[in-house]
Amino acid sequence: MSNLSYVNNNNGAWQTYLTQIERVAPYLSEDLQDYIDTLKRPKRALIVDVPIVMDDGSIQHFEGYRVQHNLSRGPGKGGIRYHPDVELGEVMALSAWMTIKTAVVNLPFGGAKGGIRVDPRKLSVRELERLTRRFTSEISHIIGPQQDIPAPDVGTNPRIMGWMMDTFSTGQGHTVTGVVTGKPVHLGGSLGRVRATGRGVFVTGVQAAQRIKLPVEGSRVAVQGFGNVGSEAAFLFNKAQAKVVCVQDHTGTIFNPEGLDIKSLQAYVAETQGIVGFEGAQAISNDAFWDVEMDILVPAALEGQITVERAKTLTAKLILEGANGPTYPEADDELQKRGITVVPDVICNAGGVTVSYFEWVQDMASYFWSESEINERLDKLMIQAIDDVWQTSETNQCSLRTAAYILACERILKARKERGIFPG
Numbered sequence: 001m002s003n004l005s006y007v008n009n010n011n012g013a014w015q016t017y018l019t020q021i022e023r024v025a026p027y028l029s030e031d032l033q034d035y036i037d038t039l040k041r042p043k044r045a046l047i048v049d050v051p052i053v054m055d056d057g058s059i060q061h062f063e064g065y066r067v068q069h070n071l072s073r074g075p076g077k078g079g080i081r082y083h084p085d086v087e088l089g090e091v092m093a094l095s096a097w098m099t100i101k102t103a104v105v106n107l108p109f110g111g112a113k114g115g116i117r118v119d120p121r122k123l124s125v126r127e128l129e130r131l132t133r134r135f136t137s138e139i140s141h142i143i144g145p146q147q148d149i150p151a152p153d154v155g156t157n158p159r160i161m162g163w164m165m166d167t168f169s170t171g172q173g174h175t176v177t178g179v180v181t182g183k184p185v186h187l188g189g190s191l192g193r194v195r196a197t198g199r200g201v202f203v204t205g206v207q208a209a210q211r212i213k214l215p216v217e218g219s220r221v222a223v224q225g226f227g228n229v230g231s232e233a234a235f236l237f238n239k240a241q242a243k244v245v246c247v248q249d250h251t252g253t254i255f256n257p258e259g260l261d262i263k264s265l266q267a268y269v270a271e272t273q274g275i276v277g278f279e280g281a282q283a284i285s286n287d288a289f290w291d292v293e294m295d296i297l298v299p300a301a302l303e304g305q306i307t308v309e310r311a312k313t314l315t316a317k318l319i320l321e322g323a324n325g326p327t328y329p330e331a332d333d334e335l336q337k338r339g340i341t342v343v344p345d346v347i348c349n350a351g352g353v354t355v356s357y358f359e360w361v362q363d364m365a366s367y368f369w370s371e372s373e374i375n376e377r378l379d380k381l382m383i384q385a386i387d388d389v390w391q392t393s394e395t396n397q398c399s400l401r402t403a404a405y406i407l408a409c410e411r412i413l414k415a416r417k418e419r420g421i422f423p424g
Contacts, residue, residue, distance in 0.1 A: 013093035024405035048138035069095035076112030079153025086115035103408035145178035178363035181356035190359035191371035198232025200351020225301035254281035299326035321345035344401035
């Protein structure tokens with residue numbers, strides 16, 4: 001049985017991931033196929049109750065999760081998501097994609113993910129801190145610098161990571177900076193971490209554009225999601241003389257065929273918390289976003305955004321998956337049929353976990369690097385990773401996504417095979 005009986009998520013993110021694994025199986029050697037079921041179930045899934053005292057004195061309960069999908073290649077690595085739609089199947093899928101992602105970039109980590117079903121915007125700062133500290137205490141027995149290292153994700157930030165680090169450290173009796181990454185710099189965080197995922201999207205995008213002979217300068221870019229990932233990718237493309245013509249976030253969609261002033265838009269969003277109302281563009285409907293004339297699409301919001309219907313009409317020549325799982329498998333088929341190149345999430349948005357790895361290394365050594373050193377190391381790893389994936393794609397005559405999974409699954413399953421099964 002490939003799915004798990006307690007996840008009623010047949011059409012969700014977990015099923016998308018399972019389909020991706022099924023598609024890569026024929027490309028693996030026979031001895032590794034014997035171990036492929038390892039990737040179809042998480043190693044450990046923890047569901048916790050998170051009760052907190054609200055500011056008005058009432059008690060509310062929230063449901064939290066931490067899933068460790070695979071630890072064959074090292075400690076678990078993956079973010080913590082605060083969002084009203086968080087549920088077990090989604091967290092399982094996100095943890096599995098982290099397993100693939102760390103293996104594609106060849107980091108010494110496994111995959112994990114966590115989250116709480118909550119709208120953090122509805123909590124006060126004090127309530128958010130209580131929620132974070134209680135959740136950390138509930139999962140503290142399965143996290144740690146050599147076990148599982150959380151990081152920020154949707155709805156969380158460096159401040160929340162600081163609270164997690166402090167709570168865990170209190171239980172240990174000493175400061176443990178390496179238990180989380182994405183912390184404030186003065187608490188052991190790394191320079192360049194906040195912008196790393198968006199930078200990775202840009203770096204891999206430039207490499208892919210060169211290979212398909214698409215000039216970045218003058219190209220039209222559409223970005224869905226304008227948080228850390230989308231805004232940084234948009235800024236770097238804009239800096240490279242591309243025209244960011246359309247941006248969508250949770251407040252709406254804005255469009256300017258001549259290109260948006262991204263630096264001004266970033267300042268506007270920092271002040272208003274949304275893109276709608278920005279004077280340098282016109283508002284259009286959210287559905288119209290998918291019909292905009294574009295050369296490069298950067299989906300950097302949530303999973304499940306590119307459906308078959310949207311894939312049939314997209315004008316993009318290159319899609320850079322800044323979000324996790326934004327494309328359904330059937331849509332992938334349609335995009336490949338139409339000759340649209342997709343740089344998959346497991347490599348395209350791996351800049352964040354790569355700099356998280358750098359942060360973890362720096363914490364372990366108590367020796368910190370400059371931002372220019374970090375960006376140089378990041379660019380080098382990302383370029384090497386997409387080179388490896390592109391070569392695997394050409395060798396196997398398959399999509400970049402399948403190629404990324406071939407590379408990752410080979411590395412993960414070889415580690416599983418060589419470690420053996422205990423007891424024998």
